[in-house]
Amino acid sequence: MSEFSNPPRRALKLLRFYCSEERLEEIEGDLCEVYNEFIRERGKKYSKIFYWWLVVKNFRSYALKRKKMKNKGLIDGLFMFLKHNILITWRNLLKHKNTSVINIAGLAIGIASFLSIYTIVQYELSFNKEVPDANRIYRITSSFSGSFKSTNRGVAVPVSGHVKETFTGMETVSPFHNFSAKVSIYKEDVKEDMGRQRTIILADESYFDLVSLDDWIVGSKESMRDPFKVVLTASQAEKYFGNKNYQGMMDKEIIYRDSLKVYVSGIVRAPEYANDFGFTEFISYPSISASWLKERFGSDDWSSTNSSSQLFIKLHPESNYEDVLSQMDELDKYVQEQNEGQDWIQSYNLQPLADLHYNQDFGIFDYSGSSTHKPTLTVLSIVAIFLLLIAVFNFINLETVQSTNKSKEVGVRKVLGSGRFHLVGRFLTESVLITFFAVIISIPLAHYGLIFFDEFVPEGAVLRYQDIGFWFLLILLTFGVGLLAGAYPSWITSSFVPIKALKSGFNLKSTSMRGSWLRKALISFQFLFSQLLIVVTFAVVLQISFMLDKELGFEEEGVIYLFTPWYETDEKKELLLNEIARIPEVQEISMNGAPPVQNGYSTNTVKYQKGEDELMLNPHQKSGDTSYLHFYGIELLAGTNLRPNESANEMLINETFMKDLGFEMPRDVIGLNLELNKKDYRVVGVMEDFHFRSMHHPIQPLMLRYNESNRCIAMKAGSGDQLERTIDKLTEKWDAVYGEIPLTINFMDETVSKFYESERKTSKLASLATGLAIFISCLGLIGLISFTIVQKSKEMGIRKVLGASVLQIGSILSREFVILILVSFAIATPLSYFAISKWLEDFAYQTEISWWVYGLGGLASVIIALASIFAKVWKASTSNPIESLRYE
Amino acid sequence: MKGTNLGEFEELVLLTVGILYDNAYSVAIQKELSKQSGRKITISSIHSAVYRLEEKGLLNSRMGDMAKIRGGKRKRIFTISKAGKVALAKASEIRNKLRSQIPEVAWQNLS
Numbered sequence: 001m002s003e004f005s006n007p008p009r010r011a012l013k014l015l016r017f018y019c020s021e022e023r024l025e026e027i028e029g030d031l032c033e034v035y036n037e038f039i040r041e042r043g044k045k046y047s048k049i050f051y052w053w054l055v056v057k058n059f060r061s062y063a064l065k066r067k068k069m070k071n072k073g074l075i076d077g078l079f080m081f082l083k084h085n086i087l088i089t090w091r092n093l094l095k096h097k098n099t100s101v102i103n104i105a106g107l108a109i110g111i112a113s114f115l116s117i118y119t120i121v122q123y124e125l126s127f128n129k130e131v132p133d134a135n136r137i138y139r140i141t142s143s144f145s146g147s148f149k150s151t152n153r154g155v156a157v158p159v160s161g162h163v164k165e166t167f168t169g170m171e172t173v174s175p176f177h178n179f180s181a182k183v184s185i186y187k188e189d190v191k192e193d194m195g196r197q198r199t200i201i202l203a204d205e206s207y208f209d210l211v212s213l214d215d216w217i218v219g220s221k222e223s224m225r226d227p228f229k230v231v232l233t234a235s236q237a238e239k240y241f242g243n244k245n246y247q248g249m250m251d252k253e254i255i256y257r258d259s260l261k262v263y264v265s266g267i268v269r270a271p272e273y274a275n276d277f278g279f280t281e282f283i284s285y286p287s288i289s290a291s292w293l294k295e296r297f298g299s300d301d302w303s304s305t306n307s308s309s310q311l312f313i314k315l316h317p318e319s320n321y322e323d324v325l326s327q328m329d330e331l332d333k334y335v336q337e338q339n340e341g342q343d344w345i346q347s348y349n350l351q352p353l354a355d356l357h358y359n360q361d362f363g364i365f366d367y368s369g370s371s372t373h374k375p376t377l378t379v380l381s382i383v384a385i386f387l388l389l390i391a392v393f394n395f396i397n398l399e400t401v402q403s404t405n406k407s408k409e410v411g412v413r414k415v416l417g418s419g420r421f422h423l424v425g426r427f428l429t430e431s432v433l434i435t436f437f438a439v440i441i442s443i444p445l446a447h448y449g450l451i452f453f454d455e456f457v458p459e460g461a462v463l464r465y466q467d468i469g470f471w472f473l474l475i476l477l478t479f480g481v482g483l484l485a486g487a488y489p490s491w492i493t494s495s496f497v498p499i500k501a502l503k504s505g506f507n508l509k510s511t512s513m514r515g516s517w518l519r520k521a522l523i524s525f526q527f528l529f530s531q532l533l534i535v536v537t538f539a540v541v542l543q544i545s546f547m548l549d550k551e552l553g554f555e556e557e558g559v560i561y562l563f564t565p566w567y568e569t570d571e572k573k574e575l576l577l578n579e580i581a582r583i584p585e586v587q588e589i590s591m592n593g594a595p596p597v598q599n600g601y602s603t604n605t606v607k608y609q610k611g612e613d614e615l616m617l618n619p620h621q622k623s624g625d626t627s628y629l630h631f632y633g634i635e636l637l638a639g640t641n642l643r644p645n646e647s648a649n650e651m652l653i654n655e656t657f658m659k660d661l662g663f664e665m666p667r668d669v670i671g672l673n674l675e676l677n678k679k680d681y682r683v684v685g686v687m688e689d690f691h692f693r694s695m696h697h698p699i700q701p702l703m704l705r706y707n708e709s710n711r712c713i714a715m716k717a718g719s720g721d722q723l724e725r726t727i728d729k730l731t732e733k734w735d736a737v738y739g740e741i742p743l744t745i746n747f748m749d750e751t752v753s754k755f756y757e758s759e760r761k762t763s764k765l766a767s768l769a770t771g772l773a774i775f776i777s778c779l780g781l782i783g784l785i786s787f788t789i790v791q792k793s794k795e796m797g798i799r800k801v802l803g804a805s806v807l808q809i810g811s812i813l814s815r816e817f818v819i820l821i822l823v824s825f826a827i828a829t830p831l832s833y834f835a836i837s838k839w840l841e842d843f844a845y846q847t848e849i850s851w852w853v854y855g856l857g858g859l860a861s862v863i864i865a866l867a868s869i870f871a872k873v874w875k876a877s878t879s880n881p882i883e884s885l886r887y888e
Numbered sequence: 889m890k891g892t893n894l895g896e897f898e899e900l901v902l903l904t905v906g907i908l909y910d911n912a913y914s915v916a917i918q919k920e921l922s923k924q925s926g927r928k929i930t931i932s933s934i935h936s937a938v939y940r941l942e943e944k945g946l947l948n949s950r951m952g953d954m955a956k957i958r959g960g961k962r963k964r965i966f967t968i969s970k971a972g973k974v975a976l977a978k979a980s981e982i983r984n985k986l987r988s989q990i991p992e993v994a995w996q997n998l999s
Contacts, residue, residue: 026963
């Protein structure tokens with residue numbers, strides 16, 4: 001045993017790696033001894049290999065780390081760790097009830113708003129995504145250029161036939177017409193009115209292939225080949241017949257507009273995913289040519305395009321999009337040949353199905369609501385994330401300042417050997433657990449929130465409990481928010497030096513200061529966001545009231561109007577008119593093609609020979625009787641009113657039109673000849689400009705002509721009781737003349753205010769978000785101030801003893817927040833200016849947003865913040881100093 | 889399935905532990921057993937045997953002193969437990985009992 005050699009290092013390392021701690025010492029010793037003996041007996045040659053061999057051979061069950069046992073221990077340990085943490089968390093929650101409530105409530109509201117907005121956005125984005133082969137489906141839409149520029153979601157009726165004949169590479173070509181009609185059904189020989197249905201289409205069997213509507217209960221798509229057949233969706237059939245006996249509904253008669261009789265030939269189940277094809281009844285295509293429908297939908301005019309005449313194609317899976325585009329070019333050429341002689345060009349384009357729900361220019365279908373504005377969804381998502389962040393910031397702030405409360409716990413744990421990561425784990429468990437409670441509470445909040453705020457929640461946007469993704473999102477939120485909110489506070493809390501933490505009188509001075517810049521930044525951000533929302537909401541409200549209050553340039557007060565049915569005779573209209581004239585409450589009547597403002601609009605091409613040049617204009621057109629000007633109080637700047645004679649070919653134009661024609665003085669333009677519909681019209685007067693469209697649009701050129709066949713009857717009928725009596729009598733007269741056709745009475749001021757429906761929605765949504773943001777931030781403020789008050793109670797006591805007033809104490813306590821709000825105000829102002837200008841760009845007429853609106857945001861948040869902490873501060877500053885000093 | 893039954897190798901190890909009394913650690917057992925039986929025995933087979941015997945309760949053990957040649961590591965000293973003694977006795981008893989029952993004639997004409 002003269003000398004000793006150490007075994008090869010790497011082999012030793014391997015041994016130490018796999019060998020259990022329990023056995024390592026003896027085995028390592030044994031191997032070492034054997035190794036040295038080997039060297040002594042046989043020399044160093046091969047000795048290393050021998051040792052390696054020993055180590056490898058030693059790789060047996062007795063020496064190995066007991067993996068199984070260890071693992072079990074780990075899981076047990078983790079479980080213990082969690083159980084222990086959860087218990088302590090629970091105790092902590094109960095101990096600091098106020099903070100817990102604020103934390104959980106803030107997070108729950110933040111998460112609930114996030115969930116609701118997520119649900120809405122998700123729903124809106126899911127539209128038509130699940131339609132089978134959605135990526136191969138396109139709608140053919142029209143756009144016009146030349147003498148007028150416009151778009152239309154429909155096509156000229158003969159286009160569909162042409163596409164069917166000439167296009168290659170199509171799986172399905174499906175034309176259909178949107179149709180709306182009063183529906184009635186005979187039930188036991190009694191005709192029963194089912195009301196007006198808007199979700200009707202006239203379609204052929206290809207429609208069912210297009211959207212893969214193939215869940216037939218009875219009947220089949222082939223039945224659509226015959227005239228006077230109708231297929232219903234299951235839900236519509238149940239609505240009509242009141243039972244689920246689908247077989248018994250076959251061949252039942254359904255009557256549209258009292259005159260079109262069709263027979264049920266099939267019932268199909270509609271898909272449940274979100275889609276725009278919400279049609280409920282499908283009248284067979286051959287019915288068009290066999291009935292009066294042909295007047296409306298049976299046209300073979302290439303130059304007339306109606307938005308209700310839809311054409312969809314589904315490409316063959318193998319066909320090439322480029323090929324289809326070139327075929328579309330061919331189609332355009334063909335259409336131009338057909339429309340030879342028109343001074344405009346119609347071209348057809350493909351609109352992918354994915355675009356259908358979101359394209360503002362085309363809209364969806366005639367019956368559908370307005371299409372979804374994608375940028376709005378983006379803004380909504382940003383608001384959702386910020387609301388969530390505000391709640392997270394609350395949590396971070398409260399937990400950070402509260403960390404002193406945990407100093408003793410941290411001290412004791414560290415003394416007992418807890419590492420920093422154990423502590424971080426312990427506090428993260430706490431924050432995840434608190435978030436978990438918040439998520440649990442947020443589910444019913446979001447559920448009922450979505451129901452309660454149905455004004456801006458689209459129908460069908462509900463929490464998708466049946467969806468695994470939804471639960472996954474909840475889990476993600478729990479951990480994401482929990483970890484995000486808990487990371488910083490737990491890091492700070494676990495950093496305490498145990499001796500200092502355990503020393504009595506441990507104060508936050510050293511530790512809290514470290515986090516104070518972050519806390520300040522977070523508070524500033526919360527108020528920044530709140531202020532931004534306050535100012536933007538206010539600006540939206542201001543703009544709406546500006547638009548509603550702005551002089552329209554015509555009289556709208558107390559004007560009501562109604563349209564007579566276009567398919568009824570003129571005699572009936574005259575009859576009704578005479579009847580109305582006899583109602584004593586009606587003060588004035590005017591017949592016109594359309595009231596000064598209306599939802600739709602109509603334009604026409606006018607040619608003007610100005611010297612050598614031919615000027616082409618595309619003014620809006622309206623028509624009325626001679627009372628139009630007087631009835632609506634529209635001023636004539638020059639010239640005379642129209643004569644009651646259609647063939648006189650006279651027109652009135654507005655100021656803008658006059659300026660577009662290149663004239664400055666109204667009287668100069670009188671007597672001018674303009675060519676319209678290949679006829680010469682003479683300008684006899686110039687009207688003062690009035691707003692005939694919403695304030696989104698600048699006033700455009702307009703011409704007014706005399707027309708005898710007007711359908712709109714406008715009348716002034718006073719207000720209040722008088723108005724109600726008028727409406728009663730009006731309804732009576734209407735029923736006498738038109739029988740079952742429903743009467744719709746429009747109020748002019750309502751029509752105007754309906755223009756701003758979406759703005760009003762925006763303002764409501766913005767106020768809601770503002771309220772939530774302010775509420776969550778104020779919750780946080782209250783939590784922070786109550787903590788500060790506890791911390792500073794002795795200081796306040798001493799100050800009071802020395803003679804400080806209530807006001808002074810209050811200002812000391814709240815000074816920090818006011819400064820922070822002012823800082824955030826400085827940042828919020830340019831941001832909100834930017835946001836508002838961006839939003840106002842949509843309007844041709846914008847209200848002035850004066851400086852005080854911005855100031856108001858700052859002021860409001862200071863006031864709200866002070867008000868929310870007032871009670872706490874008041875209590876602290878009026879309390880008897882003895883209370884806080886007594887124990888010293 | 890670990891009863892008190894002894895395997896052949898286990899029995900030899902157990903006996904060797906007895907022989908080495910109070911100095912019975914793995915390397916010593918290996919040397920002694922190799923010497924006595926003339927077999928080539930690796931250290932790891934000794935390890936697996938002694939640990940198994942200890943688990944069966946036939947051996948007791950304690951940590952002994954360290955030695956330089958062991959790289960300063962202590963050795964584990966094994967001693968026979970009561971159960972070990974019983975097991976050894978039982979094993980040789982069974983063997984003797986069986987052996988005594990072999991008829992004399994069976995020993996003749998062995999090829």
